[in-house]
Every structure is written in structure tokens, then in C-alpha cells.
Amino acid sequence: MLRIVNGEVYDPINGINGEVRDICVQDGQIVADVDVTGGRTIDATGMVVMPGGVDMHCHIAGPKVNLARKMRPEDHRNDVMPRTPITRSGTGGSVPSTFTTGYRYAAMGYTTAFDAAVPPLAARHAHEEFNDTPVVDKGFFVLMGNNEFIMQRIAAKQHERARDYAAWLLQAAKGYAIKLVNPGGVELWKFGGNVHTLDDEVTGFGVTPRQIIQNLADVSKELGLPHPVHIHCNNLGIAGNWETTLETMKALDGRRAHLTHIQFHSYGGKPGGLFVSKAAELAEYVNAHSNLTVDVGQVMFGDTTSMTGDGPLGYLLYQVTGRKWANVDVETEEGCGIVPIEYKDKNHVHTTQWAIGLEWFLLINDPWRIALTTDHPNGASFMSYPRIIRLLMDREHRREMMKQVHPKALAKTHLPELDREYSLYEIAIITRAGPARLLGLKNKGHLGIGADADITIYDKDDDKEKMFACPRYVIKDGRILVEDGHLREDTYGRTFFVAPAYDPAIEADIREHFDKYYTIRFENYPVQLEHYLPRHQVVACSG
Amino acid sequence: MQVDNVVCAFCGCVCDDISVTVEAGRITQAKNACVLGKAWFLSHGQPSDRPAAMIDGQPADLDKAVDTAARFLAQARYPLIYGLSSTSCEAQRQAVALAEVLGGCIDCCTSVCHGPSGMALQGIGEPTCTLGEVKNRADLVIYWGSNPAESHPRHMARYAVTTKGMFIPRGRKDRTVVLIDVRPTPSARAADLFFQVKPGKDFELLWALRALVKGQVLDEVGLVGTGMTLAQLTDLAERMKRCRFGVLFLGQGLTQSRGKHLNTSAAFLLVRDLNSVTKFALVPMRGHGNVTGVDNVLGWQTGYPFGVNFSRGYPRFNPGEFTVVDVLSRGEADAALIVASDPVASLPGKARQRLTEVPTIALDTHESETTRIARVAFTTSTAGIHVEGTVYRMDNVPLHLRKVLPSPYSSDEEVLGRLLARVKELKPC
Numbered sequence: 015m016l017r018i019v020n021g022e023v024y025d026p027i028n029g030i031n032g033e034v035r036d037i038c039v040q041d042g043q044i045v046a047d048v049d050v051t052g053g054r055t056i057d058a059t060g061m062v063v064m065p066g067g068v069d070m071h072c073h074i075a076g077p078k079v080n081l082a083r084k085m086r087p088e089d090h091r092n093d094v095m096p097r098t099p100i101t102r103s104g105t106g107g108s109v110p111s112t113f114t115t116g117y118r119y120a121a122m123g124y125t126t127a128f129d130a131a132v133p134p135l136a137a138r139h140a141h142e143e144f145n146d147t148p149v150v151d152k153g154f155f156v157l158m159g160n161n162e163f164i165m166q167r168i169a170a171k172q173h174e175r176a177r178d179y180a181a182w183l184l185q186a187a188k189g190y191a192i193k194l195v196n197p198g199g200v201e202l203w204k205f206g207g208n209v210h211t212l213d214d215e216v217t218g219f220g221v222t223p224r225q226i227i228q229n230l231a232d233v234s235k236e237l238g239l240p241h242p243v244h245i246h247c248n249n250l251g252i253a254g255n256w257e258t259t260l261e262t263m264k265a266l267d268g269r270r271a272h273l274t275h276i277q278f279h280s281y282g283g284k285p286g287g288l289f290v291s292k293a294a295e296l297a298e299y300v301n302a303h304s305n306l307t308v309d310v311g312q313v314m315f316g317d318t319t320s321m322t323g324d325g326p327l328g329y330l331l332y333q334v335t336g337r338k339w340a341n342v343d344v345e346t347e348e349g350c351g352i353v354p355i356e357y358k359d360k361n362h363v364h365t366t367q368w369a370i371g372l373e374w375f376l377l378i379n380d381p382w383r384i385a386l387t388t389d390h391p392n393g394a395s396f397m398s399y400p401r402i403i404r405l406l407m408d409r410e411h412r413r414e415m416m417k418q419v420h421p422k423a424l425a426k427t428h429l430p431e432l433d434r435e436y437s438l439y440e441i442a443i444i445t446r447a448g449p450a451r452l453l454g455l456k457n458k459g460h461l462g463i464g465a466d467a468d469i470t471i472y473d474k475d476d477d478k479e480k481m482f483a484c485p486r487y488v489i490k491d492g493r494i495l496v497e498d499g500h501l502r503e504d505t506y507g508r509t510f511f512v513a514p515a516y517d518p519a520i521e522a523d524i525r526e527h528f529d530k531y532y533t534i535r536f537e538n539y540p541v542q543l544e545h546y547l548p549r550h551q552v553v554a555c556s557g
Numbered sequence: 558m559q560v561d562n563v564v565c566a567f568c569g570c571v572c573d574d575i576s577v578t579v580e581a582g583r584i585t586q587a588k589n590a591c592v593l594g595k596a597w598f599l600s601h602g603q604p605s606d607r608p609a610a611m612i613d614g615q616p617a618d619l620d621k622a623v624d625t626a627a628r629f630l631a632q633a634r635y636p637l638i639y640g641l642s643s644t645s646c647e648a649q650r651q652a653v654a655l656a657e658v659l660g661g662c663i664d665c666c667t668s669v670c671h672g673p674s675g676m677a678l679q680g681i682g683e684p685t686c687t688l689g690e691v692k693n694r695a696d697l698v699i700y701w702g703s704n705p706a707e708s709h710p711r712h713m714a715r716y717a718v719t720t721k722g723m724f725i726p727r728g729r730k731d732r733t734v735v736l737i738d739v740r741p742t743p744s745a746r747a748a749d750l751f752f753q754v755k756p757g758k759d760f761e762l763l764w765a766l767r768a769l770v771k772g773q774v775l776d777e778v779g780l781v782g783t784g785m786t787l788a789q790l791t792d793l794a795e796r797m798k799r800c801r802f803g804v805l806f807l808g809q810g811l812t813q814s815r816g817k818h819l820n821t822s823a824a825f826l827l828v829r830d831l832n833s834v835t836k837f838a839l840v841p842m843r844g845h846g847n848v849t850g851v852d853n854v855l856g857w858q859t860g861y862p863f864g865v866n867f868s869r870g871y872p873r874f875n876p877g878e879f880t881v882v883d884v885l886s887r888g889e890a891d892a893a894l895i896v897a898s899d900p901v902a903s904l905p906g907k908a909r910q911r912l913t914e915v916p917t918i919a920l921d922t923h924e925s926e927t928t929r930i931a932r933v934a935f936t937t938s939t940a941g942i943h944v945e946g947t948v949y950r951m952d953n954v955p956l957h958l959r960k961v962l963p964s965p966y967s968s969d970e971e972v973l974g975r976l977l978a979r980v981k982e983l984k985p986c
Contacts, residue, residue, distance in 0.1 A: 077953055080856045085678050087874050090860040096870035099985075103657055103871045105860035111872070112857045135687065138955040142646060142947060143857045162723070204694060205801060206836040218724070329832065338682035339829065342953075343838065345689025346723075352682070531723050533689040533716055534956065537562040538573045542957055545945060 015040055015053025016492060021063035021471060024442040027451065027460035031439045037063060039467040042491040046463055054494070058471055061486060064442050065459050066125030066468030067399075070449035071244075071274050071309050072390035074115050075129050075143035075154065077136040078321050078350040081340055082109045082391075086319060086354060100504050101148075108318040108391040116148035116507075118397060121496055123470030123485040125507070126450070126458055127396075129154035130244070130274065130389075131195060131323040133348040135532075135539075137187035141546040144509055149490055151458075151468075153510035155244050156187050157323050157348040159194030159226055160201040162219070163527050168229050169220040174517075177233045179524060181516035184239075186540035188511040188547055190453075191241035192234050195323035196248050197226040200349045203325040209248055212261050223248050224265050231269040237514040238556035240454025242270040242307075250275075250327050253283035256292035260299060268305050272452060275311025275389040277371040289366040291427040297377035307452055308378070309385035312371035312402050314394035315359045321392065325349030346531050357394070365420035367393075369427040375406055376432040381443040385452060399445070400482035406436040407478045441482075454553065455510070467492035508549045515555075560961045565590055566643070566846035566941035567597040569951035570709045570716070577602075577961050584942070584962065591710035601922060601939040602962055609966055611934045619935075623972070626894070626933040627979035629916035633892030635868070636661035639881045640898025642845035644920075645946025645958060648969035649847075649854040652896055655977045657867045658984065662890070665851040666844075666898055667863040668880040670809055673818035674841040675852065675862045676876060677825040680818075684828050686804070686838040687952045688715075693722030694836075697800035699735040701824065702759065702810020703842045704742040712842075713747055717806070724802075733796060737762075738810055739784075750793075754784040760816045762790065763823035769794035770830055803837040809844070843951035846941075850949040885911040893917045894976075896969055897937075901926035920969050935972050938964035946970070 016039040022032050038048035073079050083090075089107030095114045097103035104114030119127055132140045132154040144152050158164055158180060167176035180192060198216040199209040209216065212224040227245065234243040247262045249255035259279040273279070282290035300306050320331050325341055328351010332339035340352040357364040371393070378384040386403070390396040405412050416424055424430065436444075450459020457466045469489040475481035488496035495503050521536075528536040543550065563575040565587075577598060578586035584602025587595045610622030617625075630636050638656045641649050642665055656663035667675060677683070691698065698717050705712040713719060713734075721728040736748035745751040754762055761783050768775055769791055777787045797803055805828055811820045824839065831837035843849050852862040859865045859872035866872070866879040877883055881900065884890045885908035892915050901909050902925065912930060919931035928934040940946045943964030949955050967975075 075857075080853055081678075081683075081953075083860045084675065084852065084856045084862045085682060087679055087861055090872075090874075094869075094871035094873075097657055097867075102654070102858070103867065104858070105872055107860075109860075111860045135954060138947065138957065139853070139949075139953070142955070146650065146858060204690065204836065206832070332682070338680065339684070340678070340682040341684040341686075341832075341838075343686035343690045345687045345693060531689065531693055533687070533692055534573050534954065535562045538564065538956055542945075545957070 015048050015050050016056070016489070017048055017050045018056045018058050018063060018469065018471065021058030021061050023063045023461065024438050025065065025461040026439055026443045026447040028462045037461055037469065039489070039492045042467050044461050044463055044465045044467050056471065056487060060474055062438060062472045062474055064470050065446045065461055065465070066470050066488070066490065067123050068446045068449040068453070068459050069119070069124055069127040069387065069396060070385050070453055071130040071387045072127055072396055073129060073131065073321050074127060075112070075147060076132045076140035078342065078352060079109060080143065081342065082319050082321050082352045083111065085338060085340055085352060089319065101501055108395050112143050112146040113148060116150050117501055120149035120488055120490065121501060122397070122399065122483065123472070123488050124150065125468035125488070125490050126151045128152065128190065128453065131155060131157055131193055132187070132189065133157050133344040134183055134187040134189065135344055135347055137189065137541050138546060141188065141509065141541060145548065148504055148506055149495060151507035151510065153190035155191045155193035156184055156189035157195055158183065158192050158230060159197035160348050162201070162346040162531065163524070165201065165216060165219040165221045165226065168225050173229055173232070175520060175523065176229055177236055178516040178520035180230070180233045181237055181514040182520060182524060185513050188541045188543065190511055191239055191244050192230050193244045194227060194230060195246040195348065196250065196327065198223040199248055200323065200325050203349055204343050208326040212248065212258065212265055227262060227265055231266055231271050235270060239512055239514065240553050240555065241452065242272055244272045244274055246274050246324065247279045250278050250324055251330065253281050253285050253287050253289050255279055255281050256296055259296055263299055263303065263306060266305065270305050272307045274309050275387065275392065276308040276374055277311045277313065277367060277393065280370050280374070289363050291366060291370045291373060293370045293373035294377060294428050297374060300383065301379050307383045308374065309387040310371050310374050311387055311389035311393045313357050313364065313367040314388065314398045314401060315357045315364065315368065316394065317354065317356045318391045318394055319352065320355045321350065321352045323348050323350050325351045327351060328353055331355060345533060359419045362420050362423040365423035366427065368419065369424055369429040372405060373427060373429055373432065376434045381440045382448050382451065384444060385449045386444045400479045403441055403482045404477070404479035407441065409433055409435050506549060508551045509547045510551050510553050512555055513552050560959065563961060564941060564948065564956050564958050565594040565597065566948050566958055567594050568709050568846055569843035569849065570712050571846060571948055571950040571956055572711055572715060573956055579961055582962065593710060598942065601942045605936070607924065607936045609936050613932060622933050622935060623975045623979055626918040627976050627983055629892050629918060629932065630659055630894060630976065631980050631983040633661070635889055636892040636894065637881065637884050637890035638663040638894045638896065639900060640666065640896040641851040642666035642848035642898060644847060644897035644969045645940035645944070645948065646847065646850045646854050647946045648896065648940065648973055649851045650858070651970055651973035651977055653854060653858045655973060655980065658977065658980055660867050660870065662866045662879050662884055663855070664864050664879065664881040665855065666848050667852055668876065669882065670844055670848065671812050671841045672863055672876060672880070673812040673821040674807060676818040677821035680822055681825040681829060683825060684832055684838050685840055685952070687954055688840070688950070690838065691717050691804050692720045694724050694802040695804045696725065696731055697733050697796060697803040699737065699804070700744060700806045701737045701808065702814070703806055703808025704738065704744045705842065706742065706744040706747065708844065709842060717804070718747060735793065752785050752789060755782055757815045758783040759811055759814060759820050760823050763820065763827055765790055766794050767823070767827050767830055770798060770827065797831055797837070798834045800835055803831065803835065805837070805839040806842050807839060808842045840952055847948040849951055849953055850947065853949055853953065882908045891915050895919045895927050896973070897921060899925040899927045901930055920972055936966050937969045937972055938966040940968065944968040
């Protein structure tokens with residue numbers, strides 16, 4: 015039993031904008047009233063109360079994250095977390111170890127995080143890491159945009175079979191949503207190629223990126239998945255790619271879709287040349303089309319690790335940076351690339367990327383349709399969220415930061431003209447209420463009756479970075495885990511997944527596909543629920 | 558009773574199509590398994606009369622053995638945990654937790670097999686793929702310093718040579734297979750081209766190949782004593798550039814011969830360079846069934862793949878400082894916990910000697926050189942026969958082990974969990 019009294023509550027899903035009111039908790043949920051005899055009362059006078067943060071797109075578990083950890087000892091060495099009587103030890107840097115990942119999200123007031131790109135063949139690995147990632151609730155998106163079985167079905171005009179297979183695959187992997195990464199391009203990368211437009215043919219399969227995008231957007235809808243198709247567009251990171259992004263938006267033609275790390279897809283200019291911001295043009299389109307939502311993938315200056323399911327992009331970054339490069343092609347499914355990268359404030363391209371991200375935040379009218387992400391760790395670590403919040407809430411601070419970046423690059427963006435400042439209410443939307451709603455998590459991101467009691471309480475501070483970096487209290491499932499900045503208890507959150515229905519007749523086709531092209535047996539593919547997801551929750555599909 | 562689709566955890570191939578026959582409480586057949594896999598299933602699938610625990614060679618009560626072992630570990634100033642390559646990830650996770658509480662070192666068999674591949678990854682990166690990509694695409698397959706016919710008997714049939722795949726419809730006919738080794742092994746018979754290189758000359762040849770791939774002109778003189786001629790090497794470089802999808806399988810002939818991580822680095826660089834002209838991948842031929850798993854568990858729990866030290870309360874990594882041979886031969890470790898490995902049979906003399914001088918605790922499914930010298934020895938059940946669990950194939954594909962037989966023994970995971978609990982009592986933080 016817990017009662018939080020006199021806090022200034024920001025709960026946008028329930029329309030509460032800074033009202034002083036009490037929040038009551040019982041058995042891990044928000045309730046109307048509670049008898050706190052034997053329980054606890056937190057006096058939140060002068061404090062800000064919000065739902066726990068929700069990260070809807072990050073890379074925190076699975077094979078490519080772990081390969082990045084193993085590849086970069088230099089990234090961990092100077093950022094360590096010793097063990098305590100309560101918590102496990104670990105290392106940080108841009109790709110923290112699992113324990114450190116969970117604790118750091120929690121200490122920052124985030125209580126839910128979704129990994130954005132897991133190849134289903136390695137789903138078991140992602141779940142194993144989740145079991146060593148404390149505190150946060152989690153789930154992952156399943157990579158399908160280069161899945162050979164799906165491409166073959168689309169080419170054969172067997173949309174229903176592609177749908178049945180996608181449902182089977184989500185169940186087998188215990189995944190949450192359908193993710194596309196450079197659809198068609200990663201398949202071609204397996205022989206060293208790529209696609210460049212939505213209508214390039216994926217050699218050997220007779221489909222185009224456009225068909226993959228449209229089919230899987232439809233599949234997501236038909237299956238009634240809580241989160242729509244989640245798209246990493248073609249041509250990420252290439253000057254001039256905004257046209258591909260716009261074409262993708264148009265190809266969706268009213269279908270619901272989430273376009274991720276949109277910053278990386280908003281570049282004008284000629285391939286190989288400098289980037290020019292096209293955030294304004296794309297934001298205008300998104301503003302006018304309510305079927306589309308985005309998260310930003312903000313770049314922040316410093317050293318980080320690029321890790322992506324987009325294999326050819328990884329190779330491009332290796333060519334640009336000359337740093338170490340890992341690539342993993344995954345049979346019949348996907349690929350990935352990993353390269354360390356340093357974003358420099360005096361670099362023309364990096365300044366443009368930084369500014370484009372901020373432009374997106376400031377140009378999208380409806381905060382419910384844009385989520386705060388860095389595409390952790392691609393644009394920056396999730397640990398930089400408080401700094402981003404300050405940039406959004408504090409115009410003067412933003413102007414100070416603009417003085418430190420590449421002036422010519424900055425001048426070619428709209429950022430210097432944008433005076434908008436986010437309110438606490440809007441911050442609550444882009445960091446918890448919005449992402450929870452976009453993910454279709456009905457008990458997350460709000461403090462209404464019946465919601466999971468994931469609550470973050472901040473000391474008010476004019477320095478918003480300080481305020482959001484160190485919450486006073488973090489409550490997860492009704493338990494006070496962080497108090498005065500210290501972790502008091504170690505817990506393990508739940509894993510969300512979906513279990514959409516499908517016609518079991520598809521299994522014969524899948525089995526044949528396994529016999530021909532996989533190196534593991536069909537029977538050994540699905541993740542064993544009780545073994546790998548000891549604390550799980552199925553999120554219902556509406557289909 | 559027949560159980561199908563059983564996963565074999567013996568070698569890094571982790572074949573998952575074994576049909577196991579169980580009769581009267583023992584495994585009598587392991588269909589589809591290779592000679593090594595059959596031996597593994599049949600020998601571990603027999604009843605055993607070994608005591609569950611032994612102290613100083615005498616049968617002991619399990620509780621007493623746990624307490625004695627935990628005391629040895631808790632009293633040590635620099636305990637070492639080593640092995641772990643033939644047990645499940647669930648047990649490996651417990652072992653890392655124990656190392657952390659002890660403030661000791663934890664190392665796995667990687668440090669004496671493919672540690673140099675892990676170090677090449679840290680210096681260069683790694684263009685790699687899962688084995689199904691090899692099956693479906695590879696038209697050029699090179700084994701270097703590896704003898705799969707004897708070490709991974711089904712590797713060529715299941716993944717790399719004779720198997721048919723999406724873009725390799727005719728299987729063996731669509732591929733060129735190259736073997737490079739210091740002696741003609743039984744694997745040479747399966748290769749189109751075999752090159753017998755001189756011991757210790759791998760680095761020179763790899764570096765020369767890099768130069769040739771980059772179009773540089775070499776003369777014959779530099780290759781004298783390598784075992785290969787310029788014409789052979791030029792032909793090989795051309796094949797590498799011309800192929801559509803090439804793969805280089807690296808064996809311990811590269812990782813554990815003179816040069817070690819320099820050899821692997823040269824190989825990784827060669828494969829990286831080849832990606833500017835075609836598609837090329839490399840895959841280390843990991844030996845033990847779950848040695849790849851322990852790299853992964855250490856990776857996600859600590860950030861480092863092997864040779865991890867917890868003396869300061871947080872993970873540190875330094876091959877040569879925190880790795881098994883070094884920690885033992887320098888006489889630093891003052892207690893050792895060996896899990897699912899037999900270092901007394903395999904490590905160099907000085908390291909072996911140290912294990913006999915300090916209190917050594919061993920967990921294994923059967924008697925070994927190490928259990929014989931151990932002050933406390935636990936007999937454990939076998940992951941993949943008696944207990945479920947997770948293993949990672951050499952290409953990092955995770956598979957779930959089935960349980961086909963009951964066992965009177967505790968699993969490694971259970972014994973390690975009990976040791977952890979007892980050490981926590983003895984050594985509060």
C-alpha cells in the first residue's frame with residue numbers, strides 16, 4: 015500500500031496537467047483510494063509525479079547487442095558499476111551489460127523498454143538477456159522485412175499465407191511487433207548488394223520494398239497487433255534519402271505505421287555529399303497524415319556504437335569511419351552491422367544530424383505522434399535523454415548549445431528559427447504516455463485506475479537535465495525501487511509478447527521451408543515459454 | 558522410447574536432428590549423430606555408480622561437500638573459476654554470479670582455444686554469418702587450420718560442403734572447397750584444393766593473400782619456406798575475389814600456433830578486405846558444445862567474452878593477466894573451481910601443477926584427471942541428456958537442450974546455485 019500525496023501530477027492519457035493530487039497504489043496497480051495503515055506515504059509536495067518512462071525503440075538485448083559488447087572492451091573500461099549487497103556488477107559505455115542496462119533505465123525513471131530488432135532465429139538469446147536485465151518491463155520487435163519466406167509469399171500473391179506465417183513467427187519468437195529494416199536491401203546485401211528505391215526488385219525473389227512495406231503494414235493491421243508495423247526505411251544515412259522516406263510514407267497510403275529514428279531518414283543532398291535537412295518537408299507530411307507516427311533517433315555528440323539490422327549501412331559506416339566493423343548475416347531472415355562511431359559537434363554532417371533531430375521534435379504539432387528516442391545506442395546512449403529533454407524545454411540552453419556546433423551546417427537548418435519549448439505535459443507525452451499508447455500498452459504510460467503502478471517522482475528543478483537524470487523516487491509495480499537516487503531493491507520485470515491467431519495449415523509450408531533452407535529443425539525453433547519467459551504477459555490482439 | 562530432434566551438445570556444430578532411443582533407463586541409440594555425438598549420448602546415457610560428491614577422494618554427503626567447497630572458495634584471496642564450455646548457459650550464469658561474489662577470476666575454455674579470435678574481433682571487427690548462410694550461399698569454402706572431418710564430423714555435410722541450399726541447388730557441385738593445414742588430414746579428401754603450409758607460416762601467407770587481393774605485386778622470394786608458391790597463392794586470391802559468397806572457417810591451427818591473435822587478426826583483415834570486391838564471411842570453428850554460450854553469457858553479464866576479473870567488485874578484462882594459464886602458472890590463484898572441463902589433462906605443466914597445490918573443486922559428469930586431484934568433486938547430470946538448458950552453436954545460434962533421461966545427480970546449475978548461496982552466507986558483502 016502506498017499513497018503519494020501533494021505531488022504535481024502529469025498524466026496526459028487522463029488529461030491531468032500539473033494538478034496537485036494524490037496517487038494511490040495497491041497490489042502493484044493504481045487504485046482510487048488506499049488504506050495506508052502499515053503501508054507508506056510519500057510526501058511529494060513540490061515534486062513532479064509522472065508515469066514511469068517508456069522507451070519504445072532501443073537496442074538492449076540479443077545477438078548484435080552482445081557482439082557489440084564483446085567487440086568493444088574499450089567502451090566499458092572507464093565506466094563500471096561495482097556490485098552492491100543488492101545489485102549485480104556490470105560495465106557501461108554505449109552498450110552496457112544487461113544488469114547495468116536495467117539499473118540505469120530504472121535510476122533514470124524509465125520502467126519499460128522495447129528492443130527494436132531481434133532476428134527470430136536468435137529470439138531465445140534476446141529472452142535470455144532479458145532475464146538478466148533487471149527492473150524494466152520489456153519486449154522486442156521481430157525482424158521480418160527481409161524474411162525469405164515472406165518475400166516468396168508476397169511474390170506468389172499469397173498475402174494470407176504471409177500473414178499466417180507472420181503470426182506463427184511472432185508466437186514462435188515470443189515477439190511483440192513486426193519490424194522492417196531496409197526491406198529487401200538486407201537480402202541483397204547477403205551477396206553484397208542493396209536496394210536504392212522502393213521499386214528496385216529484390217533479385218531472386220521478384221518483390222520490391224514497396225510490396226514488402228504494404229503487405230506487412232496490412233498484416234499488422236489484419237492481425238490486430240497492438241503496435242503497427244515499425245519501419246526503418248531504405249537508404250538510412252544516405253544524403254538524399256528523404257525522397258525514399260517520403261515515398262515510403264506515400265506508399266503506406268493511409269495504413270497505420272510507425273517510422274522509426276526518422277532523423278536518420280531526413281537528409282537532402284546528393285549521395286556521397288553533405289547532408290541537407292529535409293525535416294521540415296517530411297514533418298509537414300506527417301503532420302497532415304494521422305496514420306503515421308515517428309520516433310526521432312536523436313544524435314548527441316560523443317562516442318557511441320552504431321548497431322543496426324541494416325547490414326549494408328554497417329558496411330557504409332565502416333567505409334566512412336575506417337573503424338572496426340562487424341557484420342552478421344542470419345540465414346533466411348536478416349542481417350546486422352556494428353561500427354563504433356563518434357559524433358563531433360564541429361563536424362558538418364554530425365551537426366546537421368543533431369539539428370534535424372531537434373527540428374523533428376519542434377516541428378511535429380501533435381506530441382502524441384512523436385516519441386523521444388536516440389535509437390540507443392545509435393544516435394547516443396539512452397543515458398542522454400535528460401540532456402535532450404533540457405534541449406527541448408529550455409530555448410536559451412538550446413541557443414547556447416547551437417553556438418558550439420558547426421555554424422554553416424546549422425545555418426542550413428530551421429533550428430535557429432524554432433522558438434518552441436516543450437512543457438512538462440508534453441515531455442510526459444513524448445517519454446511515456448505517447449510511446450505507451452503507440453505500443454498499445456493499456457496499463458503503461460498513465461496513472462489512471464488499473465494502470466501498472468510504475469511511477470517516477472522528480473524534484474522540481476529549473477535545470478531540466480538534472481531533474482530528469484536523477485528522479486527522487488522510482489516505483490515499479492508499486493514497489494519503491496529508487497529512493498533519493500539510490501537503488502533499494504532488485505526486481506525483474508515482465509516480458510510482453512503477442513499471440514495472434516493463424517491458420518495452422520501454414521505449418522506444413524513452414525516445415526518444408528525449414529527442411530530446405532534452415533540449419534535447425536522446425537521443432538527446435540519456437541521459444542519455450544515457461545523456460546525463457548518466466549514472467550510474461552500476453553498483450554491481446556484486436557483482430 | 559524414441560525422442561526426435563534432440564540437440565547434441567558435444568561439439569560446436571550443435572546438431573539438432575538426433576533421434577535418441579531410450580531403453581530401460583539408458584540410451585541405446587543416437588541416430589543421425591556422428592561418431593563423437595554417438596559416443597557422447599551413449600556414454601552419458603548410462604547409469605553411473607559414482608558418488609554425487611567426494612571430499613579428498615572419499616564419498617561424501619552432498620550438503621557437506623557444498624559446505625566444504627564453499628569454505629575453500631570463501632577463504633581464498635584469489636579464487637579462479639574455469640571451464641564451463643560443456644555445460645548450459647543456465648549454469649554459466651550461476652558461475653558468473655559466484656565469481657562476482659567471490660571477487661575472483663572467471664575464465665572459460667575460450668582462452669585456450671579461440672581467445673585469439675575474440676581478440677581479433679576486438680581489434681578489427683568480424684564479418685560473419687550463421688551456418689545457414691553458408692549452406693544457402695557459399696560457393697567458396699575455406700578451412701584453415703581446421704580438420705572438420707575429425708573435430709566436427711558433420712560440419713561439411715550439414716552446413717558447408719555437400720549440403721544443398723537456396724542459391725547452391727546442386728550442393729557439392731556448386732562449391733569449391735579449400736583446405737589449408739600443416740599436414741594432410743582426413744579432411745583433405747573432401748577438398749578440391751589442399752595446401753600444406755609450413756608450421757608457423759600462416760601469418761605470412763595470410764598477409765601475402767591480403768596484398769594479392771589488393772592487387773599488389775609480390776615476388777616468389779618472400780614466400781620461400783611457407784609451403785606455398787606464388788602461383789598457388791595468386792590462384793587462391795583470385796578464387797577468393799571471384800567467388801559470389803566465400804567463407805573462411807578458422808581452426809585452432811591458426812589460433813593456437815605461433816602468432817595466435819596476430820594470425821587471427823590477419824585472417825579477419827583478409828576477410829574484411831575481401832568485402833570490397835565480393836561477399837565474404839568468417840566463422841571460428843568453436844570446439845566444445847557450449848563454449849560459444851559462455852562467451853555470450855560473460856559478454857552480456859560483464860561486457861567481456863573471457864578472462865574476467867572481479868577483484869575490484871566490477872568486471873575487468875585482460876587476456877594474459879586474468880586468463881587461466883597465466884593466473885595458475887604464476888601461482889596467483891589460491892583456490893579453483895573447475896566446471897565441465899578437464900584442465901589437469903589439458904593445460905601446460907605449471908598451470909596443472911598449481912591446481913594440485915591449491916584446493917581445487919570440480920564439477921563434472923564423469924571422472925576426469927581434474928576430479929581425481931580435486932579436494933571436492935561433484936558428479937553432475939549432463940545438460941542435454943538429463944537436464945534442459947541453452948547452448949549456442951559456433952555461429953551464435955541458440956538452441957534449447959532437451960531432457961531425455963532422469964538423473965540421480967544435481968545439475969551444474971543446481972550445484973553452482975547452492976555454492977553461491979553458501980558463499981553468500983560465509984562472505985557477506
